[in-house]
Amino acid sequence: MTDPRWLFTDNPMLWRFFRSRLRRRQLISGLLLVAMLGLAAAWAGREFNWIANGRSLNLLMGVQGILLFFIGSAQIGQQANKARTTGMLDFHRIAPLPPLNVALGFLLGAPIREYFLAAVVLPFAIFCAYGSPVGISGYLLILIPFILAAWVAHAMTLLNILVGKTGGSGARSIIVAVFLFYAVGGGVGGIIGYGSSMFGGHFPELKFFGVPFPAVLVLIGHELVLLSFFMIGAVRKITSDRTHTYSKPQALGYLSLLGFLLLGGCWTWVGQEYLALVLIYVMVIFALLLLLTITPDQAGYLKGLEFAQRHGKRRPRWWSDSGLNRMTVGLFGMIVLVISTTAWNVIGSQNVASATSAYSLTIVIGVFVVAYFGLGLQWFLLTSAKGGGTMFALFITIVWFVPVVAGSMMAAADVKRTIMLPTLALSPWAGLSLAAGINRYDLDSFESCRAAALLPAMLFAFVFNNLVSNARRKVEHKREEMLGIIEAKPKGPDFDLAG
């Protein structure tokens, strides 16, 4: 356990930024500029009566937002990118200072000048808040999720830089997805909504699993989850450039947590059938993205085998980075199954009892999609030392997008719906909705859509499961041959020149 002093007061990375970014000359000019802006806003507030309607406070919070969100994130991005590309980060990796301390150094240290500048705005903002509907306490309450949201943006920037290039697009795409889903949809939207309510003199509440909580608490809770999500990835990437962004238990934890938060938020939306379907999509998408960040390639598995056998084990444990993803795929499927089924039972099935079987099948299709995606990815990465990811991307393009393109062309050409819709349903993205019964009144195609969505997903899942077993055996056999543990197979008669 690290001494807390090394995390904050004695953290050399923090001091590194305090020293370089708080040099008197640059700091003072920035402070003066921001102070003048603050003064101007406060003066305008008094002169044009902007304080009473909250316009001055809005303006000052906008300045703080630009400083913290945009300039602060840009600073972190720039500093982390420089450290990574020049190789300085490698020096931190080989030094005993824990990677968490280095990550905290970047997170809190790189935008330190921006914190000082935002702090200069604070007295003016408090002055403007005093006469506004929000009041000083309201403003200070908004500041908590506001600063947390800035940290989330900073942590996301840091992770984004660290997974770039060698980290793979998988890790990047999950960052983008999390950002879009939470930061835009939930975090930023939440702050704006919450702030607006406060400006209206209300202190809003949000229900979580039906229990009302102050919105600020729900917001802070979500932000802390996001912050930890990004920071854990960043700390892992600082520990080692080649490591996966998340470990398998972390990915499992996050998928469960995501499901828990989604369920908690949707709990009271009873009768909203479409929401249960959206929830299946979200769970499947996140499971697929997380699978991209945890699946080992051939080299990783070989290293894992070497390490495991040195410790008297036959194979790497399933939860280790180098362990095959099969068990995790199974657990991901279970999480998707449990969350989706609960969501359907709580919020979806109340008014549409007849559709229960359709939704059950959709959930099963979702689980099979997660399974074949994970196992397929594992097979492609395990069988080719190089280019496995590209081949997998090609496979996914064919399986997911070709049916959509073909179905759309059929629709344009006015082909019969009994052919067009099942063709579309071959792709899981259309198949999940069609199997759920959004076309349930089109009875001619409903059953064939369900079959078209289910069969390929099931088939691929079973085929890839077998292929992964075979590929694993082959990789292990080849390694044993190479090490001389077993004799190399004699070549076939075609190559046997003596024969």
Next chain:
Amino acid sequence: MIRLHDLRVEFDNITAVHDLSLEIGPGEVCGLIGPNGAGKTTTMRAMLGLIEPTRGTIEIAGVDIREHPERASRLVGFMPDFPPMYDDLKCWEFLDLFAGSYMIPRPERPALVGRYLELVGLTEKRESMVAELSRGMRQRLMLAKTLIPQPKVILLDEPASGMDPTGRIDLRNILRGLAAEGRTVLVSSHILTEMSEFCTFVAIMERGRMVVSGRIDEVKAQIMGADSLAIEVLDGEERFLNLLAEDPLAGPIERGVDGVFLFRYAGDTRVASDLLAQLITSGVRIASFSRRKEGLEELFLKVGAKELS
């Protein structure tokens, strides 16, 4: 102090380091020599844990770096070729950052920073920004950064490049001092003549494989055989050649462009001095008589490695 066993590093389909084994004891300065692409830097990076080996073991002072990376990290210092730096820090701030990164308590750091700035001759540059330093000064500062945690094993990749002659002499003395303190130094460099002056151990790599390794004297004796004698004769060349033809310890004689006779001589220093006495008493007039020790360059060329690029 450094023990590599069957180390293999593979990238995709390329084997960068091929089942390499090496053992270097405390107090040795080892020259890691090889042409570009031989796998020297990859070996060093694997020793630091920056590259995960496909298989094999790496022990630093008895600590397996894959089993206990954190413990191992406290034992190794590394200075790369073209070292990156934080240009926005002052020299003392840069050293303080890394002293802190090696968990040296804050009260101890100022004295330590001062001592190492002095060791590398940068005391006057203490308050200068790193960005203002010349290439050689940056190398010196990086050397100070490498030494500040007082590591037991020091890995240096081209440490002298960009240094002026004074810097190189200082570096040589520092390396000798480190070896005298019982630390193990692994230096990768292309300047073989300079390496000859401070290396006690040599490891020659080619295409990811270890061609030869061991204490320099032993490797030289094994590869090169006897030392050479260089004799400049003023008068009595015929007598000189006759005498040597009868001496079983003397190898084939060559005459250099400067007229100096060069030949391998299997006798030790005492026997060589007897030969000198014999030559003089038989009336050969000698202008100069010296024993030539082959450096790392000759050794490197002899073991068949490709020319340095």
